[in-house]
Amino acid sequence: MDLVLNGRGARITDRIREVARQKLSRLERMEPRVTRLQVEIISERNPRLGGAHRVEAAFDTPRHTFRAHADAPDVEAALDVVVEKLERQIRDHREKRRAKLIAGASRVKSAGNHERAPE
Template structure:
């Protein structure tokens, strides 16, 4: 899986890159090597004047794109929330594909 990390108004340190790579390792095991993961980190101001860090994650797979967007007090927490959400989406997508493939195979088998 190829990972592209962008920071808009947020510095992306080497430590943060390593944490992101480590955090998305679970997703990396479940998807193809051709998959592309794009992570965009940015800082937004909310109505109370405080700043929140937002992580937008897009995973491009063959024929489908999965997205997650979370905000938290620091970039690491936002990335962690996105990683959990994306792992859940990938698992659901894989299960749906597996069920379709099994149903198609069962339909093609001759009845005994």
């Protein structure tokens, strides 16, 4: 997995890099076909937002890109929320693929039963 960390208004320290790698490694176990994971950490002061840190992530697989973002008072909390959102998207996508596969298999099976002539 190619992990790209960018910071806008925030420095990417070794600690943040290690925490991000540790938290995001769960996503790679869920979807091993990942090609690239791009994370942007944005630090901005906005009184309307609940937190001063925003984390945006894009998780690329060969045929799909999953995206999530979160605002929180600190980077680690925002990373936790982003990881949860991406896990949910990956789980939903996997279930959707599985349902299509099962539906297609049952359709093929039922079509095979209709082709046989009764004896």
